[in-house]
Amino acid sequence: MSSRDKILGVIRANQPEGKSLPSVTLPEAGGVTDPAKGDMTDTARQFIEVLEAIGGRAFIVSGWERIATIIKEEYTQQHRIVSGCKELARMAEVRDRYEDPHELENVDLAILEAHFGVAENGACWITEDRMIERALPFITQNLALVIHKKDVVPHMHAAYERIGQAVYGFGTFIAGPSKTADIEQSLVLGAHGPCSMTVFLIDEELSDAGFY
Amino acid sequence: MAQDHAHLATEFNKDEPRVDWHDKTLWFIREKRDKAAGRVPEWEWLRDTASAIKENVLSHLSEYLVQFEEQAGRNGVVVHWAADAEEHNEIVYGLLKKHGVDKMVKSKSMLTEECHLNEFLSEHGVEVIDTDLGERVVQLAGEPPSHIVLPCIHKKKEEIGEIFHEHLGTPAGNADPQFLTHAARLHLREKFITRRVALTGVNFAVAETGEFVVCTNEGNADMGAHLADVHIACMGIEKLIPLRQHLGVFLRLLTRSATGQPITTYSSHFKQPRPGQEMHIVLVDNGRSVHLGRKDFRNSLKCIRCAACFNTCPVYRRSGGHSYHTAVAGPIGSILSPNLDMKKYSDLPFASTLCGSCSNVCPVKIDIHEQLYKWRQVIVQDGNAPVSKTMAMKTMNWVLSNPSVYHTAGKAGRWFMGKVPFTVNNGLNPWYKQRDMPEVPKESFGEWYKRNRK
Amino acid sequence: MRVGLFIPCYVDQFYPQVGIATLHLLEKYGCEVAYPPNQTCCGQPMANSGFEHLTQGCNDLFIRNFSEFEYIVCPSGSCTLHIKDHLHGSHEGPGDGAEGVRKKIYELVEFLTDVLKVENIDASFPHRVGVHQSCHGQRGLKLSQMTELMAPPFSKPEKLLKMVKGIELIDLGRKDECCGFGGTFCVAEEAVSVKMGKDRVADHLQHGAEYITGADMSCLMHLEGILRRQKSPVQVKHIAEILDSKE
Numbered sequence: 001m002s003s004r005d006k007i008l009g010v011i012r013a014n015q016p017e018g019k020s021l022p023s024v025t026l027p028e029a030g031g032v033t034d035p036a037k038g039d040m041t042d043t044a045r046q047f048i049e050v051l052e053a054i055g056g057r058a059f060i061v062s063g064w065e066r067i068a069t070i071i072k073e074e075y076t077q078q079h080r081i082v083s084g085c086k087e088l089a090r091m092a093e094v095r096d097r098y099e100d101p102h103e104l105e106n107v108d109l110a111i112l113e114a115h116f117g118v119a120e121n122g123a124c125w126i127t128e129d130r131m132i133e134r135a136l137p138f139i140t141q142n143l144a145l146v147i148h149k150k151d152v153v154p155h156m157h158a159a160y161e162r163i164g165q166a167v168y169g170f171g172t173f174i175a176g177p178s179k180t181a182d183i184e185q186s187l188v189l190g191a192h193g194p195c196s197m198t199v200f201l202i203d204e205e206l207s208d209a210g211f212y
Numbered sequence: 213m214a215q216d217h218a219h220l221a222t223e224f225n226k227d228e229p230r231v232d233w234h235d236k237t238l239w240f241i242r243e244k245r246d247k248a249a250g251r252v253p254e255w256e257w258l259r260d261t262a263s264a265i266k267e268n269v270l271s272h273l274s275e276y277l278v279q280f281e282e283q284a285g286r287n288g289v290v291v292h293w294a295a296d297a298e299e300h301n302e303i304v305y306g307l308l309k310k311h312g313v314d315k316m317v318k319s320k321s322m323l324t325e326e327c328h329l330n331e332f333l334s335e336h337g338v339e340v341i342d343t344d345l346g347e348r349v350v351q352l353a354g355e356p357p358s359h360i361v362l363p364c365i366h367k368k369k370e371e372i373g374e375i376f377h378e379h380l381g382t383p384a385g386n387a388d389p390q391f392l393t394h395a396a397r398l399h400l401r402e403k404f405i406t407r408r409v410a411l412t413g414v415n416f417a418v419a420e421t422g423e424f425v426v427c428t429n430e431g432n433a434d435m436g437a438h439l440a441d442v443h444i445a446c447m448g449i450e451k452l453i454p455l456r457q458h459l460g461v462f463l464r465l466l467t468r469s470a471t472g473q474p475i476t477t478y479s480s481h482f483k484q485p486r487p488g489q490e491m492h493i494v495l496v497d498n499g500r501s502v503h504l505g506r507k508d509f510r511n512s513l514k515c516i517r518c519a520a521c522f523n524t525c526p527v528y529r530r531s532g533g534h535s536y537h538t539a540v541a542g543p544i545g546s547i548l549s550p551n552l553d554m555k556k557y558s559d560l561p562f563a564s565t566l567c568g569s570c571s572n573v574c575p576v577k578i579d580i581h582e583q584l585y586k587w588r589q590v591i592v593q594d595g596n597a598p599v600s601k602t603m604a605m606k607t608m609n610w611v612l613s614n615p616s617v618y619h620t621a622g623k624a625g626r627w628f629m630g631k632v633p634f635t636v637n638n639g640l641n642p643w644y645k646q647r648d649m650p651e652v653p654k655e656s657f658g659e660w661y662k663r664n665r666k
Numbered sequence: 667m668r669v670g671l672f673i674p675c676y677v678d679q680f681y682p683q684v685g686i687a688t689l690h691l692l693e694k695y696g697c698e699v700a701y702p703p704n705q706t707c708c709g710q711p712m713a714n715s716g717f718e719h720l721t722q723g724c725n726d727l728f729i730r731n732f733s734e735f736e737y738i739v740c741p742s743g744s745c746t747l748h749i750k751d752h753l754h755g756s757h758e759g760p761g762d763g764a765e766g767v768r769k770k771i772y773e774l775v776e777f778l779t780d781v782l783k784v785e786n787i788d789a790s791f792p793h794r795v796g797v798h799q800s801c802h803g804q805r806g807l808k809l810s811q812m813t814e815l816m817a818p819p820f821s822k823p824e825k826l827l828k829m830v831k832g833i834e835l836i837d838l839g840r841k842d843e844c845c846g847f848g849g850t851f852c853v854a855e856e857a858v859s860v861k862m863g864k865d866r867v868a869d870h871l872q873h874g875a876e877y878i879t880g881a882d883m884s885c886l887m888h889l890e891g892i893l894r895r896q897k898s899p900v901q902v903k904h905i906a907e908i909l910d911s912k913e
Contacts, residue, residue: 005291007449011274019271021454022264024461027257080545096603101439105405107621120252120464121474134486135438138431139477152497156460163456169287169484173463175475178431182346182362183371185237186389190344192397192404193431193477218855225857233867246813255816371790413767524814526844529862563855565848565862566714570807572814585714592716605717612675613723615704642856647863647891650680657678657685661701665689 026157038069043119043152044201051122054176055189056197060149064088067146068199071111078108078142084132085113085146094185099137110140110194114174116151116201118159123175124199125159125166134170143194145174149203216559221531236366242523244472245477252464262461262535263577264434264515267447269452270504276419276452276497283422284493287484294496297327302496302650304411304444305327305336311376311442312411313338317400319411319433320344320428322360323446323496324537326552331525340411341403343432345396345439352379357534360540361470362521366532400432406465410436414447414493416462416537423483424493427466427476443485446494450513465575503551508586512547513643514576519544521570521580527563544568547583558596561587619658668695670735670770674745675707677883684883687906688741688774694910695782695819697739702731710748718752725753726895729763737781738771739908743803743881746773751806773807774906775881777803779822782905791911792832795903796875797823798866798889799842800882809881813842823881830908836873843869847888863892871900 042137048058049092057090061067063086071091075081082104083092084087086089088111098104114124128134137143153159189195225231249255269276281291294300300323308316318324318340330351342351347361351354352375357363364372364577373387382395412433417424424445426433437443453462459479467473480506485491504510522542533541538549538557546560550628561584570580592598597605611617655663669692673685685701692699709724728749732738740746749771755764776785801823803809810821825834846852846862853859867889870878878893878900880886886902893900 002293003295003299003497006295007293007495007501008274008277010327010501011277011449011504014501014510015273016271016504017511018509019264019267021259021268023322024261024265027254046280054473054477061480078234084500087521097581102405117494118475123475125480133438135435138434138438154215156464157457160457160460162472163458168481170480170482170487172478173475174482175477175479178477180345180393182364183372183389183392185240185362186369188390189395190397191430191432192400192435194344221855222857228861231861244729249797249816253814253821277763352902357766372689388848443886448812526862527855527858530858530865562716562851563858565801565844565846565851565859567801567844567848568814569801569842569844588714588716590716593719595714601715602717605712605720609709609712609717609720609723612707612709613727615706615727618675618706642853643891645856646860646895647888648894650887651681652892653680655682656702657673661684661689661702665701 009062020153024157026155043154044149047122047152048117049069050120051176051199054122054174056104056122056199057200058065058201059197060201060203060206063202065103067200070108075142080107081109081111082107082132082136082140083111084130085111095132098133101133101139104133104136104139105114105138107136109144110136111139111141111144111146114145114147115199116153117147117171118156119152120155123173123176125163125173127166127171137172137174138193140194141194143174143199144200146200146202149201152201157167172205183194215537216537217531217537217563218559220535220537224529224532224535226500231530233368234366234532238529241471242573245469245506245520245523248468252468258461258465259575262575263514265453265458265461266576269454270510270513273449273452273504276454277449279419280417280422280452282473283420285422287422289422289493292494292531293497294494296498299322299330300327300446300494301332304446305333305338307442307444307492308333308338308409311314312488315339315341315407316411317341317343317403317407317436318411319345319413319428319436320363321411321446323413323448325357327496327498336553341400341407343400343403344428345393345430346377348396348400349375350351356534358541358608359519359522360459360517362392383624390556391423398468403437404435407436408440409442409444410440411444411446412437414451415444415551416459416461417452418450418456419476421483422440423481425479425481426457427463427479429473429477433566434478437482438486440489441489442492443482444494445482445494446496447665449495449497466516466518469520469573469575476656499552501609506551509547509551509583510655512578512580514578515548518575520573520575521598524569524573525564526567526569527565530610531563536563543580543584544578546589547580550587550631554591554594555596558591561591566602668736669696669699670732671699671701672705672732672740672745673701674740674742674883676887677741678681680887681883684741684904684906687736687891687904687910690910691774691906692739693779694716695784705731705782708745709752709877710745710848711714712782713748713752719747721807722756723790725764728753729755731766732767733763736770737777738767739774739777740771741774741881741904742883743773743800743807743809744884745800746771747806756834764823773803773881774810775803775809775822775826778826783844784826786911787826787829789829789909789911790831790913791908792913793876794834794836794874795827795877795879795908796836796838796847796870796873797827798878798880798885800880800885801842801844803881804842810842825906826909832913833908836870836875838873845885845888847885852888859888860892863888867892867896867898875900879905879906879908
């Protein structure tokens with residue numbers, strides 16, 4: 001008998017009587033609230049607060065022009081900039097694919113468009129069709145993700161509702177720069193992945209006055 | 213048993229300032245967990261829901277496994293089944309041989325610790341590089357992890373500085389965490405870039421979709437997997453959850469319980485291999501299917517390996533992970549390990565005061581302290597108690613079952629002084645080593661009552 | 667209200683004053699109290715060591731001693747919890763006497779707050795007091811809210827203590843950390859047990875306690891052993907002693 005059949009046989013003999021699945025609909029007092037911080041119904045604001053608390057940063061911008069300006073101002077030392085966003089083609093290497101992910105070894109900054117953000121934990125959901133290469137969001141020294149300000153869901157239940165039955169080969173939530181606290185619980189940003197993580201939230205209603 | 217928990221813990225306690233440091237470091241994480249959980253108004257609902265989902269999983273495990281296998285297969289992932297640690301190790305080694313590879317990177321997987329994969333592969337000439345920073349530290353030090361989430365939590369930064377000086381050539385005396393982490397980043401980046409096979413663990417596997425989720429803060433699982441030609445993911449069969457939407461429940465609980473973060477930096481959902489890549493999943497039983505048949509103990513299989521029970525455990529904090537002499541230490545390890553080898557781990561269910569804090573922090577509501585109590589009964593009845601202890605217990609029971617014996621024996625504490633509950637071993641009195649005995653009163657309460665009432 | 671007084675073996679032998687204070691309190695609130703003279707022990711020391719199968723003699727004796735009462739009250743959360751969770755008769759099933767006993771046993775504090783619904787206590791204890799939350803009373807009997815749970819706070823022992831004149835309850839760094847007694851754990855794992863006890867004592871001392879109190883004398887005995895060895899003037903007192911105190 002194969003190990004598969006042996007294992008399944010023992011499990012069938014040993015598993016207890018069927019127990020039903022609970023509902024995962026959030027009870028009324030849902031969402032993450034922090035009484036000290038007042039109104040938490042503004043998901044974008046909460047998203048930014050949490051993101052900053054976990055070592056990331058955010059800019060609310062009027063559009064791609066503004067993003068390009070900020071990147072020029074903020075990333076002066078980053079030589080190789082790769083992006084999946086055609087709007088940034090003037091300033092970044094924008095390609096559909098690479099032969100080998102190892103070609104991305106020396107990327108200084110990757111700018112990718114994510115699907116949405118999650119207010120309770122500052123994470124952004126991105127699937128591989130927006131990564132160019134799966135390795136890119138991890139191998140790059142710095143990462144910037146772009147979402148629309150209206151695309152911030154309050155919590156992970158809403159996040160999965162939104163993902164639904166979406167088809168992807170690989171997808172990931174990214175919350176802040178890579179980090180570790182393995183040495184005496186001292187938090188260090190930049191473990192193996194990006195040392196910095198920036199999220200641009202596009203707010204179409206914003207005038208181009210450029211505040212962020 | 214070579215060295216049991218009590219002996220190893222006694223060794224650990226010889227350096228009291230270090231015990232204080234270890235205790236405070238872990239308590240700090242417990243406090244961070246409290247803060248993070250406190251920000252979620254529906255925290256207790258989340259725990260109830262997660263527990264109920266996992267109860268459902270255990271009661272339909274065979275169906276979910278078959279469903280997962282089908283879905284993963286459809287996604288282009290190769291599914292393997294390993295009955296035990298040996299078969300798991302052989303499967304991994306077989307894949308390496310097939311690709312003619314003798315070097316690989318591995319992100320954190322407690323299952324591979326449980327199976328002693330590193331030792332096995334090393335004996336077969338394969339070099340394994342653990343890429344989680346904490347795991348790399350203990351690997352270089354030649355030690356097992358002492359904590360399932362924070363593998364080198366028992367090491368001080370000065371010691372890590374020395375290890376890095378010796379193995380990575382960092383300057384002697386530099387113990388700055390920022391500096392050391394950066395040195396490890398450079399050291400491991402070279403490994404990520406050059407290795408063709410990457411092994412990862414699995415936090416959750418979804419039966420509905422055949423995808424699996426790996427959570428890291430460092431990004432090491434992703435760095436390994438996305439750069440390698442072959443990705444091998446190893447998981448215990450209990451890691452399944454029914455639906456993708458259930459991830460919402462578990463990802464909200466996991467990291468808040470583990471470190472007090474709202475989520476790990478990366479929660480990566482692997483569904484299909486990338487073009488040209490091979491992806492393998494090894495489903496490992498290693499005693500789990502048998503454990504499922506133990507009514508009193510099966511729900512320990514709900515564990516999602518957050519280690520909240522480690523951080524809150526007053527015994528773990530003051531005895532260190534290595535005193536548990538097993539891959540998964542702490543309270544949860546103390547109820548999981550006897551299933552693997554009851555004799556070898558017969559000491560672990562006794563390494564607890566049964567204070568119950570572990571059960572309260574558990575995000576999937578495993579009744580850990582009650583199982584510790586129940587394991588004690590099973591272990592004793594299985595004949596694993598020392599004869600002297602059994603004799604002492606029998607004597608104690610005889611005295612306490614016979615009021616007349618108790619009253620003559622116990623006249624104002626005299627019998628008690630010798631027997632209950634301090635010196636069941638009848639050896640030198642371990643109570644008195646660092647504690648004074650209570651003063652013996654003139655009369656017992658019973659004697660007082662007889663004189664003063666009725 | 668006929669109350670059977672259950673005085674745990676080590677309280678009977680070492681801390682008769684705790685039994686006396688418990689008796690006084692119950693009588694003060696109008697209970698008709700009897701102390702069955704043939705009682706010994708709840709069997710917990712054996713059971714927690716893995717020898718529950720040897721405790722039938724203790725169980726039978728306990729059932730014989732206490733079946734007749736309307737309530738059973740015990741000044742120990744740990745012993746009460748053991749009876750509640752683990753007392754079983756010689757023949758399993760209804761009518762073995764165990765179930766009735768399990769249902770009517772109360773730890774003293776919960777009996778005062780939940781059954782007698784005490785709102786006033788004529789006692790004074792003008793001292794700084796630290797409350798040690800014993801695990802079995804707290805997490806087992808839920809005498810007070812547990813810091814691990816995200817739920818509203820409450821504390822039955824503190825509610826009672828706050829009725830005592832002159833008392834000043836101190837805060838602690840760790841409100842409900844185990845003291846490390848743990849039954850036979852205190853000798854089987856001597857090193858860790860003592861370290862836990864020392865850390866608990868230090869928390870109380872740092873916050874200026876003159877007395878450490880609690881609802882379980884076993885934990886207090888352990889802390890007292892450490893305090894005495896350190897030649898500390900700080901004393902332990904069972905909560906019954908403070909609630910019955912007139913200083």
